[in-house]
Amino acid sequence: MAARLAVALRVGARWRRALPRRPGSTLAVVLIGALFAFPFYWVITTSFDTSSEVYSFPPRFFPGGDAGNYARAWGEAPWVHYFLNTVLIAGCTVVLVLATSLLAGFALGVMRYRGREICFVLVLMILMVPQVVLIIPDYIVLDDIHWLNTYWAQIVPWGASVFGIFLLRQFFQSLPEELIEAAELDGASQLRFLWKVAAPLAWPAIITIGLYVFIGSWDSFLWPFIMTSSASVQPIEVGLATFLGTNGTDWTGLSAAVVFTSLPVMVVFMLSQRRLVEGAFAGTGAVKG
Amino acid sequence: MRARRLSLAGIPTAVATLATFVVAPAAPAAAAAKVSISFMEAMSSGTQKTALSALTSEFEKANPGITVQLVAEPDYGTLLQKEEAAVAAGNPPTMGQAYENWAATFAASKAIVPLGGYVSGKHGVSGAAQKQIWPSVWKDLYLPDGKIWMWPFNKSDYVVYYNSDMLAKNHVSVPTTWAQWVADGAKLTTGADWAESIDTGTLSAPANGTYVYLSMVRAYGGTWTNNQKPTLDTPAAVSALSMLQSMVKKGYVKIGTNYPGQTALGAGRSAFDISTVAGYPYVVDAVGKKFTLEVAAVPSGPAGQANALEGTNVVMFSKATRAERSAAWSFMKWLSEPKQTAYWAEETGYLPVTKAALPLMAGYDATHPYQKIAAEELQYATPSPPFSWWTEAVGQVGTALQAALVNGEAPAQALAAAQQKAMAALH
Structure with missing residues (x-):
C-alpha cells in the first residue's frame, strides 16, 4: 500500500514538473511558434494541392493528395546541384565575412591610429547605397574581370559585411583596457591578441554574424540572378524562379520545390540547434570574468 | 616602325569588317561551320518553357550547324535588366525578346541591328508571307525611323475570361460595352463576390491592369501619344479612370498584385478576369472544374472597340558576328513560320503571328474558341508606342492608377502628374 502510494506520489510529482510553471508565457510561446511555422505549413499544404485547389475559397487547411507535384518539380531543374552550390557559396561567404569582420572590427575598435573614426564612418556609409543602384556598374566590373557566371562573383563581393564589422567593433571596444595591456606586457602581437584572446571572447558575436550572413547568402536572389546564367553555378533561390512566369505562377510546383530544398537545412539546424546556442553563450562567462 | 606595320596589317581586317555591314545578309549558317547563338527570353515556366524548349530542339535538329542556348528570365522586368x-x-546575347520601347532604346544606342536586310534578303520572307502576318503585328515591327528592327514572336491581346455560372446565377449577360460592365458589376457584387480584380502596375513594372486601362482610354476616344509625345491626361483618360475609380469605391473592382484577376476568378469570387490570351493555360489551371469558364472580347466604349497588343518581338544584338546573326535570323524566321507559330499558339495561348497558321489550327480553334476571339481582337489592338520614353510614361500610368484607385486621388490630378513626369522623360 505504502509502495503504491510512493509510486503515485512520484508520478504526480513528475506530472507537476512537466506542467508549465507559467501557463500564460507558455501559451504565448506556442502561439508565436505556430505563427512562424504556419507559412511553412501552408507551403506543405499547397505542395499537395492540384493547380485548381490552390485557388479554392474558402482555402483548404489540410494537405490534399496530389504528391505528383514533387515528381514534376524535381524534374524541372538540377536541384542537387543548386543545393550544393548554395552550401558552397553560403559557407565560403561566411568564412570570408568572419575573417574580414574580425580584422576590420579589431582595427576599428582596438587599434589606435589617426583617422580611425573617419574609416569607420566610411564603412558605415556603404550601408546607405542601395544595391539596385550598383547592380549594373557591378555587372560591368565583373564582366571586365571575367567573373560573370562564376562562384567568385557570388562569394567575393559579399566577403565583407558592414553589420559584422560594426558588431565586432562594438564588442572589441567593450574589452577592458587591462586585458589589452596585459597581453602587450606579455609580448603578444596584435594579431596574436586578436586570435588568442579577443576572438574567443567574441564567440557570441561571431555566431550571430555567421548565422546572419549564412541566412542572407542562402536567401540571396537578385545578385546571383543577374550575375550568373548557368545552372552549374547558380543557387537554389534562382532555381526556384523556374516556377515564376510572365502570365502566372506555378504555385504547386514552387511549393513542392520549396519543401524539398528547405528540409535539409531545417533538419541540420534542428540537429545542431543545441550546439549553436551553447556556442553562442560559451564566451559570455569569459567576458564577464 | 612596328606600330606602322601593325596598322597596315589591320587594313584587310577593317575592310572585311566593313564588308560585313555593307554586303547583304549571308546565307543561313546551317550550311557553314557550327554556330552557337544565345536567346535571352522570359518564357521560363509552364507550357511556355516546354514549348520553346521543344521548338528549339526541333530547330537544332533541322539545322545541325546551329546550337541555340536559351537564357530564361522569370519576368520581363528582369529580362530588361539583364x-x-x-x-x-x-556582352549581350545574340538575340532577345524586347518590347517596342526597349527596342527603341537599344536602337538609339546601336545595341541592336535593323532586320530589313534580312527580311527582304535572299533568305528572307516572301511578299506573300509578309502579307499573311497580321497587320497590327507587322506594323509593330517598325520603329519611328521607318526601319524594321524587330521580328514577331509571342504576340497576344486582351480577352475577358468569365465565370459563366456566376453570370447566369445573377441573370447577367456578358458585357459588350464598358457601361454594361459597370452595370454588371453592380449586379455581381453581392456578399463575398465582386466583378473583377486588377493589378494597377507600378512605376517600374506595368501590369495587366495598366494596359486594360489604356485600352479603356482608347475606347473612350483618347490617345496614348500624339506627335511623338505622351498624352496621358486627355479628357477620355480622365473619364476612363473616373469610371474605374467609381467601380473600386463601390467594391465592384478590387486591387491586388501578382495576377489578382486569375486568383479571384479561380477562387470563384470574382466574375471576370480581363487579361491577355497568353494567360489562358494558367486561368484554365486555376479554374479547374469549379465552374464553366468562357472567354469574350474586351468591351467597347463610346469610340468603339480598343485593345492593347501585348507580348514581345525578338531583336538581334549588334555584337553578334556575321555567322551568329545569320543563325539568329534563321531561328527567329523559323519560329514565325506557320507550323511553328501554330504549335506555339496551341501550347501557350499566344496568338499565331501569321494568318497562314490558321488552317493548321482549325481543329484546335474548334474546341478552343478563345483563340478565334483573340485573333479577331487583333484588328483593334494598338502596340506599345515605339519610343524609348514610353517605359517611363507607362510606368507613370501605373503610378497614376495607384494614386487614384488605391489612395483615392482625383483622376484628373493623378493623370496630370503622370503627364508632367512623362513629358520630363522626353528630354
Missing part, C-alpha cells in the same frame, strides 16, 4: 546590363558590359 539585357541592359549585358549591353552595358558589351
Whole structure:
C-alpha cells in the first residue's frame, strides 16, 4: 500500500514538473511558434494541392493528395546541384565575412591610429547605397574581370559585411583596457591578441554574424540572378524562379520545390540547434570574468 | 616602325569588317561551320518553357550547324535588366525578346541591328508571307525611323475570361460595352463576390491592369501619344479612370498584385478576369472544374472597340558576328513560320503571328474558341508606342492608377502628374 502510494506520489510529482510553471508565457510561446511555422505549413499544404485547389475559397487547411507535384518539380531543374552550390557559396561567404569582420572590427575598435573614426564612418556609409543602384556598374566590373557566371562573383563581393564589422567593433571596444595591456606586457602581437584572446571572447558575436550572413547568402536572389546564367553555378533561390512566369505562377510546383530544398537545412539546424546556442553563450562567462 | 606595320596589317581586317555591314545578309549558317547563338527570353515556366524548349530542339535538329542556348528570365522586368546590363558590359546575347520601347532604346544606342536586310534578303520572307502576318503585328515591327528592327514572336491581346455560372446565377449577360460592365458589376457584387480584380502596375513594372486601362482610354476616344509625345491626361483618360475609380469605391473592382484577376476568378469570387490570351493555360489551371469558364472580347466604349497588343518581338544584338546573326535570323524566321507559330499558339495561348497558321489550327480553334476571339481582337489592338520614353510614361500610368484607385486621388490630378513626369522623360 505504502509502495503504491510512493509510486503515485512520484508520478504526480513528475506530472507537476512537466506542467508549465507559467501557463500564460507558455501559451504565448506556442502561439508565436505556430505563427512562424504556419507559412511553412501552408507551403506543405499547397505542395499537395492540384493547380485548381490552390485557388479554392474558402482555402483548404489540410494537405490534399496530389504528391505528383514533387515528381514534376524535381524534374524541372538540377536541384542537387543548386543545393550544393548554395552550401558552397553560403559557407565560403561566411568564412570570408568572419575573417574580414574580425580584422576590420579589431582595427576599428582596438587599434589606435589617426583617422580611425573617419574609416569607420566610411564603412558605415556603404550601408546607405542601395544595391539596385550598383547592380549594373557591378555587372560591368565583373564582366571586365571575367567573373560573370562564376562562384567568385557570388562569394567575393559579399566577403565583407558592414553589420559584422560594426558588431565586432562594438564588442572589441567593450574589452577592458587591462586585458589589452596585459597581453602587450606579455609580448603578444596584435594579431596574436586578436586570435588568442579577443576572438574567443567574441564567440557570441561571431555566431550571430555567421548565422546572419549564412541566412542572407542562402536567401540571396537578385545578385546571383543577374550575375550568373548557368545552372552549374547558380543557387537554389534562382532555381526556384523556374516556377515564376510572365502570365502566372506555378504555385504547386514552387511549393513542392520549396519543401524539398528547405528540409535539409531545417533538419541540420534542428540537429545542431543545441550546439549553436551553447556556442553562442560559451564566451559570455569569459567576458564577464 | 612596328606600330606602322601593325596598322597596315589591320587594313584587310577593317575592310572585311566593313564588308560585313555593307554586303547583304549571308546565307543561313546551317550550311557553314557550327554556330552557337544565345536567346535571352522570359518564357521560363509552364507550357511556355516546354514549348520553346521543344521548338528549339526541333530547330537544332533541322539545322545541325546551329546550337541555340536559351537564357530564361522569370519576368520581363528582369529580362530588361539583364539585357541592359549585358549591353552595358558589351556582352549581350545574340538575340532577345524586347518590347517596342526597349527596342527603341537599344536602337538609339546601336545595341541592336535593323532586320530589313534580312527580311527582304535572299533568305528572307516572301511578299506573300509578309502579307499573311497580321497587320497590327507587322506594323509593330517598325520603329519611328521607318526601319524594321524587330521580328514577331509571342504576340497576344486582351480577352475577358468569365465565370459563366456566376453570370447566369445573377441573370447577367456578358458585357459588350464598358457601361454594361459597370452595370454588371453592380449586379455581381453581392456578399463575398465582386466583378473583377486588377493589378494597377507600378512605376517600374506595368501590369495587366495598366494596359486594360489604356485600352479603356482608347475606347473612350483618347490617345496614348500624339506627335511623338505622351498624352496621358486627355479628357477620355480622365473619364476612363473616373469610371474605374467609381467601380473600386463601390467594391465592384478590387486591387491586388501578382495576377489578382486569375486568383479571384479561380477562387470563384470574382466574375471576370480581363487579361491577355497568353494567360489562358494558367486561368484554365486555376479554374479547374469549379465552374464553366468562357472567354469574350474586351468591351467597347463610346469610340468603339480598343485593345492593347501585348507580348514581345525578338531583336538581334549588334555584337553578334556575321555567322551568329545569320543563325539568329534563321531561328527567329523559323519560329514565325506557320507550323511553328501554330504549335506555339496551341501550347501557350499566344496568338499565331501569321494568318497562314490558321488552317493548321482549325481543329484546335474548334474546341478552343478563345483563340478565334483573340485573333479577331487583333484588328483593334494598338502596340506599345515605339519610343524609348514610353517605359517611363507607362510606368507613370501605373503610378497614376495607384494614386487614384488605391489612395483615392482625383483622376484628373493623378493623370496630370503622370503627364508632367512623362513629358520630363522626353528630354
